[in-house]
Amino acid sequence: MTVYILCFILFLVGLYGAITRRNLVKIVISLSVMEFSVFLFLALIGYVEGGSAPIIDPAKPDALYVDPLPQAMVLTAIVIGLATTAMLMSVIIRIYRKYKTLDIREIKNLRG
Numbered sequence: 001m002t003v004y005i006l007c008f009i010l011f012l013v014g015l016y017g018a019i020t021r022r023n024l025v026k027i028v029i030s031l032s033v034m035e036f037s038v039f040l041f042l043a044l045i046g047y048v049e050g051g052s053a054p055i056i057d058p059a060k061p062d063a064l065y066v067d068p069l070p071q072a073m074v075l076t077a078i079v080i081g082l083a084t085t086a087m088l089m090s091v092i093i094r095i096y097r098k099y100k101t102l103d104i105r106e107i108k109n110l111r112g
Contacts, residue, residue, distance in 0.1 A: 003044055010037035024092045024102045028085060035081045039074045046070030 014037060017030030046067040054065040092102065099107050 004041065007037050007041040007044065010040070022104045024095065024104065025089075027104075028088050028092065031088075032081070032085055035077075039077060039081075042070045042074050042077070 011034050014030045014032075014034030017033065018027050021027050021030060046069065048064050048066050051064040051066040054068050056065075057063065095107065096102055099110055101107060
C-alpha cells in the first residue's frame with residue numbers, strides 16, 4: 001500500500017513543478033516525472049507477490065500469475081511519452097530561437 005502512496009506523492013511532486021515553474025524545460029521535465037509516476041503505478045497494479053510468468057501449467061491449477069496487460073500498456077505508453085517529450089522539446093527550441101527566452105511570463109507578454 002505504501003508503494004501506491006509513493007507513486008501518488010511522486011505525481012504530486014511533478015504537478016507542483018509543472019504549476020510553479022516558469023521555465024519551459026522545467027515544465028516538460030515535471031510532466032515527465034508525472035508520466036513516470038503513472039507508469040510505475042500501472043506496473044505495480046499488474047504485480048502479484050510470488051507470481052510467475054503467465055504460462056499456464058495444467059499441473060498447477062492454483063498457481064499465481066502476474067498480469068502482463070499493464071506491462072504491455074506501460075511499454076506502449078513509454079514510447080508515446082518519449083515521442084511527446086521529443087515533440088515538446090522541439091517546440092521549445094523553436095520558441096527559444098524566436099523569442100530568445102524560455103520564461104513563460106516574458107513569452108506571454110511578447111506579441112508577434
